[in-house]
Amino acid sequence: MQSFRRMQVLYLGLVIVLLGVAVQSQDTSQTNIASGLQASPATDANADAPSATLAAPDIDTIEPVEHNVLHRPIELSGDLTHWVDRSYPYGSTQHGARAVHLGVEFVNPRHTPVYAAKSGVVVFAGADDEILIGPQLDYYGLVVIVAHQIESLAGRQVFTLYGHLEDISVAAGQSVEDLTRLGHIGSSGVALGPHLHFELRVEDPYDFRMTRNPELWLQHYLDRGMIIGRVRDQAGAPIYGKRVSVRSDTISRDVYSYEGELVNPDPVWDEDFAVGDLPADDYQVIVLSDAGKIAFVDVVAVEAYRTTFVDIVLADA
Numbered sequence: 001m002q003s004f005r006r007m008q009v010l011y012l013g014l015v016i017v018l019l020g021v022a023v024q025s026q027d028t029s030q031t032n033i034a035s036g037l038q039a040s041p042a043t044d045a046n047a048d049a050p051s052a053t054l055a056a057p058d059i060d061t062i063e064p065v066e067h068n069v070l071h072r073p074i075e076l077s078g079d080l081t082h083w084v085d086r087s088y089p090y091g092s093t094q095h096g097a098r099a100v101h102l103g104v105e106f107v108n109p110r111h112t113p114v115y116a117a118k119s120g121v122v123v124f125a126g127a128d129d130e131i132l133i134g135p136q137l138d139y140y141g142l143v144v145i146v147a148h149q150i151e152s153l154a155g156r157q158v159f160t161l162y163g164h165l166e167d168i169s170v171a172a173g174q175s176v177e178d179l180t181r182l183g184h185i186g187s188s189g190v191a192l193g194p195h196l197h198f199e200l201r202v203e204d205p206y207d208f209r210m211t212r213n214p215e216l217w218l219q220h221y222l223d224r225g226m227i228i229g230r231v232r233d234q235a236g237a238p239i240y241g242k243r244v245s246v247r248s249d250t251i252s253r254d255v256y257s258y259e260g261e262l263v264n265p266d267p268v269w270d271e272d273f274a275v276g277d278l279p280a281d282d283y284q285v286i287v288l289s290d291a292g293k294i295a296f297v298d299v300v301a302v303e304a305y306r307t308t309f310v311d312i313v314l315a316d317a
């Protein structure tokens with residue numbers, strides 16, 4: 001992990017560990033009906049992925065690899081928001097006002113259809129009022145969890161979770177294809193207004209401590225890329241809740257480093273923040289000290305369909 005240089009644009013090919021290569025290969029020949037997405041170049045490159053199941057790699061010895069393989073669960077339509085909501089991203093507490101966020105939101109009107117981000121098998125479909133899926137009962141309301149034939153780099157099975165639904169169109173045990181409709185957006189459970197809560201979990205679909213940042217798994221989108229990085233003190237310890245400002249000539253976004261122990265970085269990227277859906281451009285990345293002075297500044301390039309990693313070390317956290 002120490003091999004990172006400060007600011008690297010890392011792209012080492014997509015995906016990773018595949019149990020279901022047939023599923024992956026299908027992607028390249030099939031139009032994504034619900035979203036109308038084009039398969040990304042990276043997905044095409046994966047069509048020849050080896051069919052053998054790979055053993056769980058030693059994560060200390062492998063390089064970071066992008067694994068942006070999931071579709072957006074919302075239809076690509078001018079009336080709908082298929083962008084990840086930036087006000088409450090993964091790992092955010094909205095400055096202490098809310099519980100730490102273990103997923104991301106797609107904020108859309110009630111009744112908006114919700115689609116499977118990838119093919120798989122439904123492992124749970126129903127209300128979480130009798131089974132603990134979140135921090136408390138009746139947290140996600142009507143919820144669907146799909147098991148995918150995808151593994152994380154650490155060799156753990158990947159699941160996606162769709163919460164606060166208004167209704168559910170699938171049943172447990174049912175196989176789903178890419179972009180099968182799972183239900184509709186609602187506000188069941190603990191929800192401030194209608195939206196889709198979208199989560200990614202590894203290994204145990206019922207354990208809310210096993211989430212990862214779904215943005216690191218969603219396909220790069222519409223010629224955009226992503227900045228992720230670490231915010232650490234000089235001893236290498238993560239600094240929680242630090243504002244990282246990302247600016248281009250046209251975009252200005254603030255993101256806060258992950259807040260709290262429930263949030264899990266990708267085992268290989270080991271990131272503390274992520275900001276996706278950035279148009280390809282040069283970005284100034286700025287962190288201020290508590291006294292308001294510039295504690296870190298640099299310019300990084302975001303390329304379409306790529307992840308740019310920024311390693312921020314602060315002398316004075």
Ligand SMILES: [Zn+2]
Pocket residue numbers: 101103104105196197198
């Ligand atoms: Zn949420």
